[in-house]
Amino acid sequence: xxxxxxxxxxxxxxxxxxxxxxxxxxxxxxxxxxxxxxxxxxxxxxxxxxxxxxxxxxxxxxxxxxxxxxxxxxxxxxxxxxxxxxxxxxxx
Numbered sequence: 066x067x068x069x070x071x072x073x074x075x076x077x078x079x080x081x082x083x084x085x086x087x088x089x090x091x092x093x094x095x096x097x098x099x100x101x102x103x104x105x106x107x108x109x110x111x112x113x114x115x116x117x118x119x120x121x122x123x124x125x126x127x128x129x130x131x132x133x134x135x136x137x138x139x140x141x142x143x144x145x146x147x148x149x150x151x152x153x154x155x156x157x
Contacts, residue, residue: 100115
């Protein structure tokens with residue numbers, strides 16, 4: 066009887082651990098692709114944490130990642146194609 070209770074508890078824990086979702090933001094993939102496309106100079110000019118850059122829908126099903134910059138450079142906008150995982154364009 067104790068074996069059945071232990072087995073049931075173990076299976077319950079296993080099922081619950083498999084259904085817990087990761088707190089990771091799904092847009093992090095686009096941030097990462099966009100950041101890696103920047104030159105070292107552009108990366109150095111990014112203000113704050115690049116992992117918190119704004120991501121929003123863009124034309125043709127693409128996403129745009131906006132990095133705020135220092136030194137009055139304005140924002141760097143990187144257009145990412147979600148289907149190919151490639152940078153379409155960098156807008157400065």
